[in-house]
Amino acid sequence: MTLKITSKMPLGITIILLFFLLFFLQNQIFSLRGLPPKLVIKPGEFAILVALGGLRGVAADLLYLKADEFWQEEKWEETLPLYRAITILQPHYVDYWSLAGFHLAWDMVFRVKKEEDKEKYSKLGIEYLKEGLSYNPDVYKLYFDLGFTYDHKLKNYDEAIKWYKKATEFSEHPQYIDRAIAHNLRKKGDLRSAHQEWLKLKELYPNDAYHQEIVDLNLKIVEEELKKSGKKD
Amino acid sequence: MFLKVWALANNTFKEAIRRRILYVFLIASVAIILSSHFFNFLAPSEEFKITIDMGLASILFFGMLIAIFSCGELIPKEIERQTIATILSKPVKRSEFLLGKFLGGVLLVFLNFLLMSVVFLAVVYLRGRLIPLSLIKALILTFWELVVLSSIAICLSTLSSTPAFNVTVSFSIYIMGHLTDYLMHIARQSENLFISIFVTVIYTILPNFNNFNLRDKVVEGFYIPNLEVVKVLMYGLVYILIMLGLSRLFFQDKEF
Numbered sequence: 001m002t003l004k005i006t007s008k009m010p011l012g013i014t015i016i017l018l019f020f021l022l023f024f025l026q027n028q029i030f031s032l033r034g035l036p037p038k039l040v041i042k043p044g045e046f047a048i049l050v051a052l053g054g055l056r057g058v059a060a061d062l063l064y065l066k067a068d069e070f071w072q073e074e075k076w077e078e079t080l081p082l083y084r085a086i087t088i089l090q091p092h093y094v095d096y097w098s099l100a101g102f103h104l105a106w107d108m109v110f111r112v113k114k115e116e117d118k119e120k121y122s123k124l125g126i127e128y129l130k131e132g133l134s135y136n137p138d139v140y141k142l143y144f145d146l147g148f149t150y151d152h153k154l155k156n157y158d159e160a161i162k163w164y165k166k167a168t169e170f171s172e173h174p175q176y177i178d179r180a181i182a183h184n185l186r187k188k189g190d191l192r193s194a195h196q197e198w199l200k201l202k203e204l205y206p207n208d209a210y211h212q213e214i215v216d217l218n219l220k221i222v223e224e225e226l227k228k229s230g231k232k233d
Numbered sequence: 234m235f236l237k238v239w240a241l242a243n244n245t246f247k248e249a250i251r252r253r254i255l256y257v258f259l260i261a262s263v264a265i266i267l268s269s270h271f272f273n274f275l276a277p278s279e280e281f282k283i284t285i286d287m288g289l290a291s292i293l294f295f296g297m298l299i300a301i302f303s304c305g306e307l308i309p310k311e312i313e314r315q316t317i318a319t320i321l322s323k324p325v326k327r328s329e330f331l332l333g334k335f336l337g338g339v340l341l342v343f344l345n346f347l348l349m350s351v352v353f354l355a356v357v358y359l360r361g362r363l364i365p366l367s368l369i370k371a372l373i374l375t376f377w378e379l380v381v382l383s384s385i386a387i388c389l390s391t392l393s394s395t396p397a398f399n400v401t402v403s404f405s406i407y408i409m410g411h412l413t414d415y416l417m418h419i420a421r422q423s424e425n426l427f428i429s430i431f432v433t434v435i436y437t438i439l440p441n442f443n444n445f446n447l448r449d450k451v452v453e454g455f456y457i458p459n460l461e462v463v464k465v466l467m468y469g470l471v472y473i474l475i476m477l478g479l480s481r482l483f484f485q486d487k488e489f
Contacts (some may be wrong), residue, residue: 011478013481015475015482021471022475025467026437026468032460033463057448060286093452217354
């Protein structure tokens with residue numbers, strides 16, 4: 001009996017040492033990836049994640065297909081709980097937050113008649129986009145969506161400029177976000193700042209003929225408005 | 234030693250490949266991968282996402298079934314048919330027998346994985362006219378996850394000679410392995426030292442299959458560094474060695 005235990009010991013010790021190596025490697029992987037997101041989900045949601053194991057992407061896709069079907073049938077209210085479930089399943093897929101925010105702040109606002117309901121859904125859309133940002137702070141898309149919603153839906157140009165500016169901090173942002181800042185300065189009536197902004201934009205993307213054409217056109221408009229208002233030197 | 238192991242692996246592979254249920258899994262997987270080609274009513278980015286999601290998930294899911302069903306039954310079948318006694322009466326060490334069985338099982342998993350991946354990559358290429366490098370990395374880690382799962386199934390089959398038990402427990406470990414990240418949060422958030430240590434031990438013992446999960450990162454468009462892939466491969470290798478070591482321990486004194 002003693003002999004048997006002894007013959008197993010080297011292998012047993014090796015296995016224990018390998019577990020230590022495993023622990024070390026796991027921490028190395030965490031240090032590369034960052035810790036997984038905090039456990040902020042409710043027990044019911046946790047059960048869903050448990051049941052799905054590694055197949056959350058597919059579950060989100062199937063729910064998305066259903067949401068798309070409802071959207072085509074104009075059953076917009078029914079897409080909302082689906083989008084909630086989808087964003088729980090795949091919180092780092094930005095397009096889902098973007099779409100959900102759009103449905104709330106645009107489609108639902110269009111659907112409801114009362115002003116208070118319109119305001120409620122606009123705010124809900126904004127909240128949704130901000131929640132999405134808490135999961136995806138390193139992508140320009142949701143900053144832009146927030147700016148766009150404040151700009152076109154709530155007509156809150158200061159907030160719109162704030163979020164557009166954040167979107168432009170990311171190198172991969174499209175050019176039109178830079179121009180949206182200048183447009184919003186004009187919309188809020190700050191013609192001098194708008195003029196300055198368009199001049200700045202003239203220096204950006206000098207080889208892009210389309211961009212230059214838009215900038216020239218807008219510079220002309222703002223300069224004329226400044227002249228009219230008597231503010232142009 | 235290598236020749237004996239290879240002969241056993243080859244024999245195991247030839248025997249296992251005859252099982253019809255594996256073809257059912259393979260056909261089902263290929264059908265699901267191909268079906269993703271029909272979601273052409275969605276926006277292009279969504280179509281591409283769904284193709285990748287469904288392809289990677291069906292490779293993982295059916296690969297998991299193939300790994301569990303084939304590797305979990307390899308040793309119990311030998312015991313049931315009494316062929317194990319004949320093999321071990323020859324100059325074959327138990328460790329060589331185990332390694333041969335494991336490699337035979339992995340060969341089978343690899344062949345199925347390869348077939349599913351080829352179909353999947355063809356569908357992805359047809360859809361987007363490109364195959365992202367991150368997708369190849371995700372496939373490599375998916376295969377490695379299946380190898381880890383095969384080693385777990387082999388290890389369990391040295392403990393119990395009931396295939397149903399092996400399949401059920403392997404499947405449970407697969408599910409639990411996708412939840413170990415949450416255990417780590419419990420360990421970190423707990424103010425009770427005993428609970429924290431206990432949970433840490435549990436999450437170290439259980440495989441963390443989330444390590445192998447690059448599927449979400451691929452669809453979310455994240456860059457996946459090579460170093461990350463290497464570290465995860467090493468993690469998997471160490472886990473496989475542990476499972477094979479434990480199998481050797483459990484199998485050492487077994488009488489047939």
